[in-house]
Amino acid sequence: MLSLITWILLLLSCNLFKYSASALREATIQYKPLPSLREQARIRDHWLKERISRIPSLLKKHGVDAWLMSQREHAEDTIWWSIKNATDYDAHRRTVLLFHTNESTLEGYPNPIKWVDNTGQVWPELLRVLKDFNPRRIAINIDQNIAFAGGLHVGEYDTTAQALGPEWMQRMVNVPLLGIEYVTTKLETQLEYYRDMQDIVWLMMEEGFSRHTINPGVTTTEDLSWWYREKMLTLNLTTWNHPRISVLTEESFPGWSGTDDIIQEGDLLHIDWGITAMGMNTDTQHMAYVLRDGETDAPDSLKQGLKKANRMQDIHLDIMRAGMTGNEVLENCLAQMKVQGIEGQIYSHPIGDWGHDAGAVIGFTNMPEHVPILGELAILPDTYYSIELYAYHFVPERNETIRFRIEENAHWDKETERWKFVKGRQEKFYLIDKSKDTPLWKVQV
Template sequence: MLNFYCWILLSCNLLVYSATALQETNPHYKPLPSLREQAQIRDTWLNERISRIPSLLKKHGVDAWLMSQREHAEDTIWWSIKNATDYDAHRRTVLLFHTNGSALEGRPNPIKWVDNTGQVWPELLQTLINFNPRRIAINVDENIAFGGGLHVGEYDTISRALGPEWIQRMVNVPLLGIEYVTTKLESQLKYYRDMQHIVWLMMEEGFSHRTILPGVTTTEDLGWWFREKMLTLNVTTWNHPRVSVLTEESFPGWSGTEDIIHEGDLLHIDWGITAMGMNTDTQHMAYVLRDGEIDAPDSLKQGLKKANRMQDIHLDIMRAGMTGNEVLEKCLVQMKIEGIEGQIYSHPIGDWGHDAGAVIGFTNLPQHVPVLGELTILPNTYYSIELYAYHFVPERNEIIRFRIEENAYWDKETERWKFVKGRQENLWLVDQSRNAPLLKVQV
C-alpha cells in the first residue's frame, strides 16, 4: 500500500512538473485586439481607402464607378468596400462612386441604395441625369476577377432599367478595382506584423515535441492541429493548412500528404491566417531529428540556403513599374548565371490570400503568365514571395524542391519590398529528447 501511495505522489509531482515545463516552453502569443476593437480599426481603414476612390476615378479617366449585387451574389470588390460588421450584401445593393463634382455636392460617396422593389432604378437614372457622367466604370472584365465581379443577371437588369444611352457610357476599367484592392495603408502594417508573429509562433509550436510524436502523428493530424489552434487565437484561415513529408515526388499543389511522420522526415507546410480583413501566406520546412541528432544534416541546410538566395535575387530585381513577367524573366536569367534551378510563383496578398495585381509566375506557367503577368507591379502593396529551389540530397539520393514563402511589404524609404517579419533561414527542428517523458506521464 505504501508503494501505491508513493507512486501516486510521484505521478502527481511529474504531472505538475510536466505542466510547468509546458507552460515555460509554450510560445507566448500576442493577442490581436478584441473583435469590437478590430471592427473599429477596420472601419477607420475603410473610410481612408474609400476616400481615395475619387482620385482613382480621375486617374483612370472615369467619372463614376457603378456596382450592383444581390445577397449571396456579391461583386468581388464588395468584400473590400463593406463595413466590418457587414457580411452578405443586403437584398440588392447598388453603389455609385463619383468624383465629388459640383453636380453631386453634398451627396455621400458612394451613393448607396438597398432595395428589393425596383425603386432603385428610377432613382439611379435620375441621379445619372443630374450628374451626367461621360464614362462609368463597371466590373465586366473577362480575365481579371477584381475587374469582373458584375453578375450577368445584374448587367442585364441594369441595361433594361437605364437604357442604351447609359449603357454606351459604361466602360471596362479593371485596373481601377486592382489598384483599389491591392493598395495598403501604412497603419495596416503594425497589425500585419502582429499576424506574422502569430504565424511564426504557431509553426514553432506545431513543429515541436509538444505536437509531433514520430511514428504516431500524421501530417493530417498536424494540419488539423493548426486549424484548432487558430480558433484559440481568434483568427481563421483562407485555406486549409497543407502539411507534407517532402520527397522527390512532392510538388506544390492544393493538398498536403497523408503520411505518418517519422524521425528523419523533412516536413513542409503551406498555409495562411485571416484576421482584421487581411491574410497571410507562408511556407516553411521542418526536420524531425533522429535519435542522437542535434541538428539537421548539412545537405538540407544547403537546400534551404539555396532557396534563400532565390529570395535575395527576387527582391533585388523586383521594382514597382515592372510587369510581373519582366521580374520573372530577369530572376530566371540571374538564377541561370548562378547555377540555381528552381521556380518562382509569387503573388500579391492582403485583402485576399491571392490578392489583386501582377503575378510573378505560376506553378504551371514557369516562364510567362498571360494577362496577370503583364500587369504592372504597383507600390504600396504586399507580396507573397513564393518559390522553390531544386537541391540534391545525397543521403536520400533525391532531388528535393525546397519550398519557402514569406510575405513582404513596400518600404517607402527604399522603394523596395522587405519581409514583414523576416524569413526562414533555419529549419524548424522537432526535438524528441523531451517528448517521451511528457507523453508517458500524460498516458
C-alpha cells in the same frame, strides 16, 4: 506499509507532476493578442474610410466619371469584400453603389451613393442621379479575365441594362485597373498590424513544429494540419486556406493539399498556410526537420538546399521594381538564377485583402516562364507581395533532388522604393527532437 490506494495516488501525482513540468518547459511561447473584435472593427472601418476617400482620384486617374456596382445577397461583386463595413457580411437585398468624382453637380451627395432595395425603386432614383450628374464614362466590373474587375453577375448586368436602357449602357466601360489598384493598395497604418499577424504566424510554426505537438512515429501530417486549425481558433483567428503539411520527397510538388504521412525521424516537413484577421491575410511556407537519434542539427545537405532557396529570394527582391510587369520580373529572375547555377521556380503573388490579391503575378507553378494577362500587369507600389518559390537541390544521403519550398510576405518600403520582408525569412530549420518529453497535445493523463 502503504496501501494499494496510496501507491496508486502517489503514481498518479508523479505522472501529473511530470506533465505539469513538461507543460512549464514547453509553454514558453507567448502570443501577442490582436485587438478585440470590437476594436478591430473600429480600426478596419477607419481604414475603409481612408481607402474609399481615394476613389475619386482613382476614377480621374483612369479616365472615368463614376463606378457603378450592383449586387444581391449571396451574389456580391468581388469588390464588395473590400468596400464593406467590418460588421457587414453579405450584401443586403439588392445593394447598388455609385462612386463618383465629387463634381459640383453631386455636391452634398455621399460617396458612394448607396441604395439598399428589393422593390425596384432603386432604378428610377439611380436614373435621376445619373441625369443630374451626366457622367460620360461609367466603370462597371465586367472584365472576362481579372476577378477583381469582373464581379458583376450576369443576372445583375441584365437587370441593370433593362432598368437603365441603351442610352446609359452605352456609357458603361470596362476598366480593370481601377478595381485592381483600389484593392491592392495598402495604407501605411495597416503595416503595424500586419507585422503583428506575421509574429503570430511564426510563433505558431515554432510551436507546431516542436515536440509540443509532434511525436515521431505517431503524429501524422493531417494531425498537425488540424492542430493548426484548432490553435487558430484559440487566438481568435481564421484562415483562407487549410494548413497543408507535407513530408518533402523528390515527388513532392506544390499543390492544393498536403500529405497524409506518419511523421518519422529524418523527415523534412513543410507547411503552406495563412491566417486571416483585421481584414488581411498572410501566406507563409516554412520547413522543419525531425532529428534522428544522436543528431543535434539538420544535415548540411538540407541546410544547403535552404540557403539556395534564400539566394533565390535575394535575387527576387533585388530585381523586383514597381512599374515592371510580373513577366519582366520573372524573366530577369530566371536569367540571374541561370548565371548563378540555381535551378528552381518562382510563383509570387500580391497578398492583402485576399490570400491571392489583386495585381500582377510573377509566375505560376504551371506557367514557369510566362503568364498571360495577369503576368502582363504592371507591379504597383504600396502593395504587399508573397515571395513564393522553390529551389531544386540534390540531397546525397537520400539520393533525391528535393524542392526546397519557402514563402514570405513582403511590404513596400517608401524610403527605398523596394519590397522588404515584413517579419524576415526562414534561414534555419525548426528542429523536432524526439529526446524531449512526450508532446502535450493529445496527452492522456
